[in-house]
Amino acid sequence: MSPYEHILIVDDNPDDRALIYREVRSEEPGALVSEARTYDELHLRLEDAHIDLVITDFQLNWTSGLDVLKMVKQYQPDCPVIMFTATGSEEIAVTAMKNGLQDYILKSSENLERLRASIRQTFIQSQQRKALEAAQIRYEELFHGIPIGLYQTTPDGKFMEVNQAMVNMLGYPDADSLMKVETKELYVHKDHYQMWKHRTTQLGEVRSLEVEMWRYDRSPIWVEINGKPVYKDGIFQYNEGSLQDITDRVNAVKDLQATANHAAQLAKRNAELYSQVQKHSKQLEKMIDDRTRELKREVQIRLKSEEDLRITQQSYKAVVDRVREAICKINKEGIITFINPAWEQITGFDISSSLGHDFSSFFSQDVISEIEVQLSEIYNSDKSSMQVLIPFVNKMKQNRWVELYFDLEHDVKGEVIGLFVMLFDVTDRKLANDEISKAYAKEKELNELRTQFVSMTSHEFRTPLASILTSSELLQHYGSTWTKEKNDNHHKRIQSSVQQIISLMDDILVIGKSDAGKLKCEKEADNVLDFISGIIEEIKLNGKGSHSIEFDFSDIPDICYFDKRLFRQIFNNLMTNALKYSKPGAPVFVELAFDNDELM
Incomplete structure (x- = not known):
């Protein structure tokens, strides 16, 4: 099958049209070839059908090749035009090239091979352009659709590009506002910026760097940075990386450590989520001026373009395959259309058996209604993203806790076509938070009991001490005048009070040993x-x-x-x-x- 669906020949000479028709057929036998002999026919062809290639003469009895070129570009701007003429000049060729002419060939039997070569080369360049546009659209969808902050900066720290997730994370009105800010102004602590700069320039990679940044409203936010510098031909071009909001995780760790100081317990930190995103773009080589040398470089250009496309596709796949959270795409009916390998690790369900199924069917009946409410709300409200924490039972019947992040997916026209869903396993963090709450309640109860005990003990100590003080003062002042029996009564009173204090001290020691776990029963x-x-x-x-x-x-x-x-x-x-x-x-x-x- 021909790569050209429709080729249009514009010439008022029937012999020349037949000659061009024969050459086109020999090169592209499967293409639809039509002719335009007059202005009306040309206008009709351009208005009614998509044209993949136009071959025109310069000197026409009803117009010129330059006017045909302008007319084609007016109706179909991306359509390439080749001028095959015997009446042109170098000045005409230069003017036509400036107006978008694909190639200028003198009409002669010696240049028929060049005409065929130009048809082939025009197709190669057209296919390359379409492939590059498709790759760029896919790149933009992934860059702006993934719910992780992505960025590119110049070597001196100025933003080149940021995605919407990063704009939302830092609370800026739009991407332009954020890109006006120098990166070092976002860091709350200067040493955090120096750490990032050192790892980028000296170590060649930033991995899991936790720093505190300023949001647009000057509120602090903790983020995890992963990134690296990008070099081309050994020259530092730009920095690229990702930002993950870890504020909740940092606060949870701080709360866990503070509680551990009172309860003598430490909770293990949650496994951090890592994500790496790579972006790769290269420029195509400029069109070589001498058209005759295009034949020798045809294979090289084609192989180079295929390699660029392969690397770009690998980069997209690496972005999704390397993240540790499950990433899904579901359509508006809730059917899963894509999942990455992390889905199997978190849920236990393999990819092949999960694709094509309703997303909510993987959850228990008591949470399906909550998921459906979330899906309905994100589709019918102004929110572009949403998250929810729910229980989940994996394929091994293990009870887990997961966080779901929903983000709208749009097509190139901006229409909502489905959702991106990210699924995080937060079971360890949920259990740790529950243990913290229990430990805090127990510690509070123990503190109240200690307070009551100290108050009661203080009161119990006052009575015997007062008795000792009173008897000793009476003996000091009147003991020499009292009878022996009365003195003995006061001595016994002092001894009884001392025994009472000793008994209280024994009780306190027993309680202290019991609290410290050192009380032993020796039978x-x-x-x-x-x-x-x-x-x-x-x-x-x-x-x-x-x-x-x-x-x-x-x-x-x-x-x-x-x-x-x-x-x-x-x-x-x-x-x-x-x-x-x-x-x-x-x-x-x-x-x-x-x-x-x-x-x-």
Whole structure:
């Protein structure tokens, strides 16, 4: 099949038209070839049909080749025109070339081969132009459609190009406003800018550099920068890279560290999302002035163009394949039309079985309605992007948490044709935040208990200390005049208060060891009945005798294993509180029971 769909011959000489027709047919046998012998026929052809190539004479009985060239460019500006004439001149050729003529060939039998070569070369250049335009459109769609900030800067730090995601991230009204700002003015800290500059110029690559930048409203934002300098023929051309908003992640890490200082716990940092984006563009070589040498360079130009296209396609594929988040494209009906390899890692579903399915079908029924609401809202509102955090069950039936980022996809006319969707696995971050909340609540409860304990202990210390102070002052001033019995009563009062303080100190030490995890229970065999009886006798001797103590030790084995020190302290506290808070003269009952090899 011919690469030309329609070739138009403009000549008023039937012999010349036949000659050109024969040459066209020999070179492009499958093309549709039509003729224009008059102005009306030329006007009709250009107005009614798309023309891929026009071959015209210069001297026509109804106009000139220059007027034909102007008329073609008026109706179909991209249509190439070859002037094949025997009546032209060098001045006419120069004027025609300035007005967009593709080639100027003198009409002779020796130049028929050149005419065919020019037809072939014109097709090659037309195909190259169309391929380059398609690649540029695809590049622009990816550059401005991906929800990650992308940029290009000159070696001295001036923006050459930024995408819409970066404009939105930094809060600028439009790309022009952002490109007027020098990159170093965006950095909150000068050393952050110096770090970026050092890694770019000295190390040749910026990877996962976390810096703080100013937004348009002068609010700070934390971003992660990945990028590198681009060289051509060994000369530094420009910097290119990407920006990822990590403000939430940085704040989460700060909160985690602050909470860990109080709760003595550290949460592992979430795995960072990395993304690398490469852009590659090259200029096509200028058309060689001498048309006769085009035949020798035809293969080289074609191979060069194919290599440029292959590199550009690889660059696009590398952008999508290297990012660690799942990237999907879904049409307006919610059907998946594209997914990258990260989809399999996050969801467990392979690419081949996922393409062509409804995006929401991969989620549980209780979140499908929420996804549908988000899709409806982004299609029917002024928002161009949206995000949502939802639970997700992967193919291995594991419960995960994911963040979904939706961004509208437009065609070249600006019409919405679907959505770009990015899916992040944030399970570790979600679980860490939950643990932080629990730890904070527990720490708050412990602080309240400590405050109550200190208040109560302070009050308990005041009573025996006041008793000691009063008795010591009375003994100091009146002890020499009192009877021995009265002095002994005050000494016993001081001794009792000291024992009470010692008991309180023991309680505090036990609580302190318990909080520190150092309290040990050292059990040993002993007669528990004799041990408890001895404690009760001590309590009776130290008490005022206003309460009788009754106990029931039936069905208790003589020998038990217990920690004497802890048992004495606990039993003393129980008895002291019972005697302290019982009504005056009321008996205090002590009952021991043995249940499941444990003493109650």
